[in-house]
Amino acid sequence: MSDRIGIAVVGTGDWGANLVRNFANLPGARLVSVCDADPKRLAKTAALYPDARAVADVAEVARDPEIQGVVVAASAVSHHPLAKTLLEAGKDVYVEKPLTLEVAHAEELCRIARAKNRILMVGHLLLYHPGVQYLKKMVAEKAIGDLLYIYCQRVNLGKVRTDENALWSFAPHDLSVILHLMDQEPVDVAARGAAFLQAGVEDVVFVDLRFPGGQTAHAHVSWLDPHKLRKFTVVGSQKMVVFDDMEASEKIKVYDKGVDRVGQVVSYGDALTVRSGDILIPKISLQEPLRLECLHFVECVRERRRPLTDGIGGLRVVKVLDAAQRSLKSGGKPVTVEPLPLEVA
Ligand SMILES: NC(=O)c1ccc[n+]([C@@H]2O[C@H](COP(=O)([O-])OP(=O)(O)OC[C@H]3O[C@@H](n4cnc5c(N)ncnc54)[C@H](O)[C@@H]3O)[C@@H](O)[C@H]2O)c1
Structure with a gap:
């Protein structure tokens, strides 16, 4: 068993590809799995990262015991259902911005993360x-x-x-x-x-x-x-x-x-x-801000620290957007x- 943090990236489209690249090359992390609902996109990512498991369904990521942290970089409309499934399965989750498209959904994710003592981080890159x-x-x-x-x-x-x-x-x-x-x-x-x-x-x-x-x-x-x-x-x-x-x-x-x-x-x-x-x-x-953000997520997972851009920060932004x-x-x-x-x- 590796002491590196097992990571999966869900959604490997234009932006998710950058996250996959970073996590595949990050000290302290191991890219265990890549997940995309689009078979063509998944095949493209899998070809670049043959050591990672390629899966189409987030349920497989949720039940994989080798994965501790999951990055959700799918389309914004799917952030809430994906993050909810993953938090409830006991994963630490880093969701791309915006955290959700509805205030009630962002509040729910913050509540689940708190109740399950899981890390919820939002991709407020800047x-x-x-x-x-x-x-x-x-x-x-x-x-x-x-x-x-x-x-x-x-x-x-x-x-x-x-x-x-x-x-x-x-x-x-x-x-x-x-x-x-x-x-x-x-x-x-x-x-x-x-x-x-x-x-x-x-x-x-x-x-x-x-x-x-x-x-x-x-x-x-x-x-x-x-x-x-x-x-x-x-x-x-x-x-x-x-x-x-x-x-x-x-x-x-x-x-x-x-x-x-x-x-x-x-x-x-x-x-x-x-x-x-x-x-x-x-x-x-x-330094590339995305790499710093990915390193921060891995550190927070390892050290059980509250991220600089935690779920509450994501909720605050969603409230203003709403x-x-x-x-x-x-x-x-x-x-x-x-x-x-x-x-x-
Ligand atoms: N932080 C940043 O600077 C930054 C920049 C661009 C995009 N983003 C965010 O990243 C996210 C993705 O943006 P994009 O431009 O890569 O979009 P995209 O449409 O290129 O890619 C989204 C991918 O998610 C996949 N997907 C959708 N639903 C899924 C599901 N349920 N399970 C698995 N895969 C699923 C799609 O098949 C697609 O490949 C968005 O939330 C966007 O706001 C952040």
């Missing part, structure tokens, strides 16, 4: 990105002063999905970062968008969040855009930071810019001075985000 970790440290240490607002863009001409809109496909990334940096739940969410390519499936969505301390955040997501942008701008009372994931190496730029209050407020013009100082480009590790979806359907009216139920908080 929280493992060294650039986002640098941002988090700056915000937490108040190196930018007070956090005032964040805006971000995740747009490109990309994979047009049919079973989820651009909000559910892209915004989990942005919302996970926004909630992580703000470190609080939003008061309400408003979203507007439009469906141009398929009826009822929004291709572009603009989301606005308001936080209890007066901070705001805005996310623009689209798969129908000429630019490829993956960018966060974080504005603090002392400094401003830009995280641009499309930059090859200079991903973070810290601007020593702000508006200072000086002297007695006679009129606004007299009392405010604009400060435009140096720009700092810190050295950020270029509020944004309801706002979208109402033409942009703000929707209150209810607090987490006590039994899962």
Whole structure:
């Protein structure tokens, strides 16, 4: 019996293939099994990883005693039933984002994981990105002063999905970062968008969040855009930071810019001075965030640790997505985000 953690990946499509590649090459892990309901896809994966068992049905993964941790990278609509089956079978589970498509389903998975003492991790990849970790440290240490607002863009001409809109496909990334940096739940969410390519499936969505301390955040997501942008701008009372994931190496730029209050407020013009100082480009590790995320899952399984991106974090994001979806359907009216139920908080 190997002391490496036995891993299975369920769903080996475009993204699942990256997870299979990582787990097949990860210290401390052994890729025991790959699972896909599509025979062609399964055959393709099996050919690349002949040492892993290739199975079509998740039930086989659930009853395999050599498997401790399962990665669910199937289509979002199947996250809930697959994760539920696996948690109930006693597996530790890492579910790709979004955790589920319904709040009640995400709450149920958190409850099962807690009751069965299983690890439930969500693929909020950006929280493992060294650039986002640098941002988090700056915000937490108040190196930018007070956090005032964040805006971000995740747009490109990309994979047009049919079973989820651009909000559910892209915004989990942005919302996970926004909630992580703000470190609080939003008061309400408003979203507007439009469906141009398929009826009822929004291709572009603009989301606005308001936080209890007066901070705001805005996310623009689209798969129908000429630019490829993956960018966060974080504005603090002392400094401003830009995280641009499309930059090859200079991903973070810290601007020593702000508006200072000086002297007695006679009129606004007299009392405010604009400060435009140096720009700092810190050295950020270029390690692959997905590999760091996979290593974290294996460590959590081995050491029975709560993941950085646990089920509760996944539920928080699903709650904001759900509020944004309801706002979208109402033409942009703000929707209150209810607090987490006590039994899962
Ligand atoms: N973290 C990230 O950056 C990131 C990036 C892209 C996609 N994703 C997420 O990864 C997931 C998969 O996305 P994708 O682009 O690879 O989709 P995809 O459609 O290319 O692949 C999904 C695969 O899951 C399989 N599948 C579906 N239901 C199944 C079931 N019940 N049992 C076994 N296999 C099943 C399908 O046959 C398919 O091969 C989605 O949740 C998506 O949101 C995450």
